[in-house]
Amino acid sequence: MHSTISNDTRPARWTLRDLALGALAGVIGGLAMGLVGMLVAAVMGFSVWKPLAEIAGVFSPALASTSPTFNVSAVLLGTLVHFGISAVLGMVFAAVFRGIFNLPSSWGFPLLYGFIYGIVIWFISSQILANVLISGRDNTPSFIAQHLVFGAVTGLAFGLLRPARAYLPRY
Numbered sequence: 822m823h824s825t826i827s828n829d830t831r832p833a834r835w836t837l838r839d840l841a842l843g844a845l846a847g848v849i850g851g852l853a854m855g856l857v858g859m860l861v862a863a864v865m866g867f868s869v870w871k872p873l874a875e876i877a878g879v880f881s882p883a884l885a886s887t888s889p890t891f892n893v894s895a896v897l898l899g900t901l902v903h904f905g906i907s908a909v910l911g912m913v914f915a916a917v918f919r920g921i922f923n924l925p926s927s928w929g930f931p932l933l934y935g936f937i938y939g940i941v942i943w944f945i946s947s948q949i950l951a952n953v954l955i956s957g958r959d960n961t962p963s964f965i966a967q968h969l970v971f972g973a974v975t976g977l978a979f980g981l982l983r984p985a986r987a988y989l990p991r992y
Contacts, residue, residue: 835920840912842982843919847911850935850975851904854967861963873899911975914938919983931980932973939972
């Protein structure tokens with residue numbers, strides 16, 4: 822006699838809801854990354870708003886100053902761009918790790934995926950995009966650490982928002 826309880830533990834089917842949850846996870850990761858960037862700036866003697874001013878400076882070089890003063894335009898533009906990119910990268914994370922590879926969210930896998938994703942994003946942003954958009958971009962260990970924090974927090978947040986059990990083959 823067969824049981825009515827399914828033993829199928831494959832991850833749930835990927836949906837567009839995963840993109841929305843990926844965007845939310847990316848924003849959470851972006852918040853963590855931004856806080857680390859602001860902390861590093863403060864420790865180095867710069868304004869805590871410097872990271873946001875640098876982001877805004879991609880679009881308006883006049884906003885990318887190292888001045889210790891608070892610039893509303895730079896902070897608003899930098900914040901919008903930072904969280905917009907974070908949301909898009911969160912959706913890419915969801916699409917790749919859940920949509921394409923259909924990977925599980927248990928046993929610490931999201932943290933591992935997040936670290937890998939953070940390294941990939943750091944490489945693309947520092948080695949490819951920054952050389953095109955910003956000549957002479959600072960490639961410091963803190964920049965790497967910020968991307969690792971982004972990836973790890975995004976992975977953990979997505980794993981908590983959209984849990985999926987590991988696939989265990991039936992025997």
